[in-house]
Amino acid sequence: MKIRKNIAISENGFIFNPMTGDSFSVNETGVYILQKLKDGGSEETILQNLMDEYELDTYTAEKDLNDFLSMLKSYQLITNE
Amino acid sequence: MHPTYESPIIQKLNAGMMNKFGSRTEYTPVKFIDNVAIADLMDEYGSPLFVISEKTIRQTYQKALKAFKMRYPKVQFAWSYKTNYLDAVCQVFHQEGSWAEVVSGFEYQKAIRNGVPGNLIIFNGPDKSKEDLIMAIKNRSLIHIDHFDELYMLIEILEEMENSKACVAIRINMDTGVYPQWDRFGFNYENGQAWNAIVKIIAQKKLQLEGLHCHIGTYMLTANAYAVAARKMCELAQAYANTTGENIKYLDMGGGFCSSNTLKGSYLQGVDIIPTFDDYAEAITSTILQFGFHPDKLPLLILETGRALIDEAGYLLGTVLATKRLADGRRATVLDTGVNIMFTSFWYNHRVSPAQDFSQHAEETALYGPLCMNIDNLRESVILPILKKGDRIVVHEVGAYNMTQWMQFITLRPNVVMIDTTGKVHLIRKQETVNTIVDCEMVPEHLK
Ligand SMILES: Cc1ncc(COP(=O)(O)O)c(C=O)c1O
Numbered sequence: 001m002k003i004r005k006n007i008a009i010s011e012n013g014f015i016f017n018p019m020t021g022d023s024f025s026v027n028e029t030g031v032y033i034l035q036k037l038k039d040g041g042s043e044e045t046i047l048q049n050l051m052d053e054y055e056l057d058t059y060t061a062e063k064d065l066n067d068f069l070s071m072l073k074s075y076q077l078i079t080n081e
Numbered sequence: 082m083h084p085t086y087e088s089p090i091i092q093k094l095n096a097g098m099m100n101k102f103g104s105r106t107e108y109t110p111v112k113f114i115d116n117v118a119i120a121d122l123m124d125e126y127g128s129p130l131f132v133i134s135e136k137t138i139r140q141t142y143q144k145a146l147k148a149f150k151m152r153y154p155k156v157q158f159a160w161s162y163k164t165n166y167l168d169a170v171c172q173v174f175h176q177e178g179s180w181a182e183v184v185s186g187f188e189y190q191k192a193i194r195n196g197v198p199g200n201l202i203i204f205n206g207p208d209k210s211k212e213d214l215i216m217a218i219k220n221r222s223l224i225h226i227d228h229f230d231e232l233y234m235l236i237e238i239l240e241e242m243e244n245s246k247a248c249v250a251i252r253i254n255m256d257t258g259v260y261p262q263w264d265r266f267g268f269n270y271e272n273g274q275a276w277n278a279i280v281k282i283i284a285q286k287k288l289q290l291e292g293l294h295c296h297i298g299t300y301m302l303t304a305n306a307y308a309v310a311a312r313k314m315c316e317l318a319q320a321y322a323n324t325t326g327e328n329i330k331y332l333d334m335g336g337g338f339c340s341s342n343t344l345k346g347s348y349l350q351g352v353d354i355i356p357t358f359d360d361y362a363e364a365i366t367s368t369i370l371q372f373g374f375h376p377d378k379l380p381l382l383i384l385e386t387g388r389a390l391i392d393e394a395g396y397l398l399g400t401v402l403a404t405k406r407l408a409d410g411r412r413a414t415v416l417d418t419g420v421n422i423m424f425t426s427f428w429y430n431h432r433v434s435p436a437q438d439f440s441q442h443a444e445e446t447a448l449y450g451p452l453c454m455n456i457d458n459l460r461e462s463v464i465l466p467i468l469k470k471g472d473r474i475v476v477h478e479v480g481a482y483n484m485t486q487w488m489q490f491i492t493l494r495p496n497v498v499m500i501d502t503t504g505k506v507h508l509i510r511k512q513e514t515v516n517t518i519v520d521c522e523m524v525p526e527h528l529k
Pocket residue numbers: 161164182205296298299300335336337338385386387388389481
């Protein structure tokens with residue numbers, strides 16, 4: 001799971017994809033996850049990060065992370081390899 | 082210290098959406114109703130929960146009354162029971178001075194139980210049984226005749242009743258320039274049917290024509306339609322006076338004023354386009370005043386306003402059951418408030434507010450109810466802050482028709498509370514239980 005090349009992510013959650021011209025906004029939790037992805041974190045480590053950072057139970061963290069990643073995928077912001 | 086958590090979201094930005102949903106004012110959380118905390122209400126009375134503000138009812142009523150009274154000397158409201166016939170709600174209107182307007186034997190009995198004197202009950206509708214009519218005659222209620230079959234039934238009944246007279250009016254339908262024309266109730270003005278009915282009544286010694294009634298439609302976006310209707314009613318009243326030398330005592334203009342809900346399919350918000358009480362009052366009263374009645378013989382003006390008097394006073398509190406993604410990536414939020422208890426979501430795009438704080442981020446979502454049925458769709462698309470399971474929401478302006486048209490379908494009807502003018506909370510209808518339903522059922526011996 002990797003963020004595609006050239007995708008610009010600002011600290012306050014603005015994302016720009018120069019390939020398509022699309023822009024997006026994400027909330028704080030979203031920025032947090034994107035940052036971890038950028039740092040090369042795997043899905044499992046990000047899940048653990050989330051639980052630690054926000055004191056979440058596994059189910060909530062897993063549910064939300066899956067949902068978010070599927071949206072990133074559908075917007076073609078991440079690739080699977 | 083852990084940062085407060087909010088589910089991660091990503092939202093695509095595009096110019097059109099930014100403009101359309103630029104204002105976020107709609108999304109301030111609503112945490113109190115009349116200074117009572119919503120969280121406390123739901124903790125005590127459960128979810129979903131209907132909440133009625135007595136203060137709002139009284140204020141709205143006074144506003145409507147004032148709009149008419151400052152323009153016309155004789156005004157009377159009659160509470161349209163079908164709009165909301167919870168006894169507590171009816172009693173607020175009756176305390177304010179409203180008569181009762183009912184459209185069935187059941188509603189009629191409710192009005193009597195509520196202590197409304199028989200002669201202050203207006204009995205409308207196409208379905209009045211012989212027993213209903215006898216009761217209404219004995220109580221000297223105002224029987225608004227809907228069709229010739231009813232008129233003849235009434236005549237027959239009176240033939241059998243010694244020394245009885247019935248106080249009647251006829252319902253009139255007419256062209257007011259609005260489409261669709263409601264011509265299925267009452268007698269038509271343009272084709273002369275209404276006049277024929279009046280002539281028939283004049284010929285009956287036991288029928289006393291007290292008034293004329295119309296209800297030209299509901300959620301009427303143009304006040305002018307009422308001016309047209311009032312004019313035709315005046316014409317008939319005048320013709321009656323010319324023929325009999327007697328005056329019609331009242332003109333009943335029915336209901337139909339808009340509440341500020343937004344109709345489905347309307348791009349504009351309800352509040353921005355609907356006429357005010359003053360607009361309606363001006364259209365109706367100026368027409369009657371200018372018609373040329375003798376000042377001493379002005380008819381009483383009756384109004385059967387329903388939704389515009391109660392919608393705003395009603396709230397529905399609910400809880401998020403789940404959030405999910407639809408096939409196209411859109412968010413769907415499943416609530417415990419379905420179309421079963423929110424019948425008006427078939428006509429309105431009800432405003433929905435979160436009942437707790439939330440962050441900056443909003444997302445487009447569909448709002449679904451809890452029923453395992455495809456029709457259970459409250460909003461196809463609405464921009465709301467991110468909601469998660471367990472979050473609470475407030476649906477606004479649900480006071481009209483929901484607490485009467487709700488269905489016992491798949492699940493049971495919830496509690497209804499009223500917040501009185503001092504802020505005290507009263508349970509006014511208990512949530513149903515399995516027994517509420519099965520008590521009416523019987524299983525034949527061979528199936529036990
Ligand atoms: C005869 C009559 N009067 C009054 C009303 C109340 O109408 P509204 O809620 O539109 O004011 C109705 C509603 O259908 C009605 O049929």
